[in-house]
Amino acid sequence: MLVYLLVLVCVAGWKFIPRPWHPTTRVETTHYSIASTAMQRHTEEIARVVEHLYFAYSNQFASLPGFSAAHPKLKMKLYRDRKEFRRINPNLGWAEAFYRHPYCQAYYSASEINPYHWMLHESIHQFNREVAHLELVKWLEEGLAEYFSTSRFQKEKLLLGRIDPNTYPVWWSEIIATMPNLATNIQNGSVIPLRAIISGKGGPSLNRNVNLYYLHWWTLTHFIFETPKYRPHAQALLKAGGDVAAFEREIGNIEQVQTEWHAHVRRIKAALAGNDLQFFRDCLLPDSESPATSSFLK
Numbered sequence: 001m002l003v004y005l006l007v008l009v010c011v012a013g014w015k016f017i018p019r020p021w022h023p024t025t026r027v028e029t030t031h032y033s034i035a036s037t038a039m040q041r042h043t044e045e046i047a048r049v050v051e052h053l054y055f056a057y058s059n060q061f062a063s064l065p066g067f068s069a070a071h072p073k074l075k076m077k078l079y080r081d082r083k084e085f086r087r088i089n090p091n092l093g094w095a096e097a098f099y100r101h102p103y104c105q106a107y108y109s110a111s112e113i114n115p116y117h118w119m120l121h122e123s124i125h126q127f128n129r130e131v132a133h134l135e136l137v138k139w140l141e142e143g144l145a146e147y148f149s150t151s152r153f154q155k156e157k158l159l160l161g162r163i164d165p166n167t168y169p170v171w172w173s174e175i176i177a178t179m180p181n182l183a184t185n186i187q188n189g190s191v192i193p194l195r196a197i198i199s200g201k202g203g204p205s206l207n208r209n210v211n212l213y214y215l216h217w218w219t220l221t222h223f224i225f226e227t228p229k230y231r232p233h234a235q236a237l238l239k240a241g242g243d244v245a246a247f248e249r250e251i252g253n254i255e256q257v258q259t260e261w262h263a264h265v266r267r268i269k270a271a272l273a274g275n276d277l278q279f280f281r282d283c284l285l286p287d288s289e290s291p292a293t294s295s296f297l298k
Contacts, residue, residue, distance in 0.1 A: 077105045117150070140221065
């Protein structure tokens with residue numbers, strides 16, 4: 001039995017324990033210390049991107065009571081590619097990056113049009129904990145990370161809310177709100193009732209519907225931050241953590257908001273299909289562009 005137990009421990013260790021990793025370069029920025037095995041130019045590119053992500057985040061949330069610019073440098077491990085990332089960090093499941101204090105861990109995805117959207121997502125988790133000191137419920141924690149990571153870098157600017165179709169979970173948008181009618185979509189399972197999304201209770205299995213849940217978390221956050229009616233209340237929602245009581249106090253009755261959110265999702269889908277280009281212009285109105293836009297220098 002002891003031999004069997006030893007074998008079991010060894011197998012578990014091989015499957016779960018991270019492998020040794022030896023970075024080949026380090027890049028220091030104003031807010032980050034990056035250890036990397038990626039190419040030097042790729043590491044420097046990531047360093048520039050994450051600094052401008054930090055700038056955009058601080059422009060949005062510096063007024064939050066927990067926000068502190070006086071923090072140690074944030075830490076990142078940047079892997080050469082997906083193969084190395086998954087070899088060093090076994091048993092990650094579907095994760096393409098992760099944040100585990102004190103490190104944001106990601107790889108440079110040279111094969112993708114947007115090679116850093118996975119990293120952007122995890123960096124927001126890092127900012128939430130180490131910079132803004134937010135304590136958010138699941139939908140808002142993940143939705144906020146997606147709000148930033150799905151935004152487009154264009155003409156040397158980070159345009160928050162301007163959706164990049166080459167990012168996760170945007171490329172799964174066909175599975176959400178498949179029909180024009182909200183009740184039909186709830187019945188066919190392409191829409192999960194927002195009360196279940198916000199409460200984290202009563203919805204379908206998360207493990208079997210990961211992409212659908214991420215689509216709900218992202219689109220609901222996008223809706224709140226990009227709708228003039230609700231944008232002024234977004235920070236109060238963040239301060240309160242985003243649970244059901246906070247949502248209904250700061251935003252409104254969930255079932256009433258659900259109807260507006262569903263229309264927003266349908267507009268996103270139409271815009272991505274090229275049938276509602278005004279939607280993207282609406283996301284770049286002057287009153288939202290200034291705090292949400294960050295210069296992105298080459």
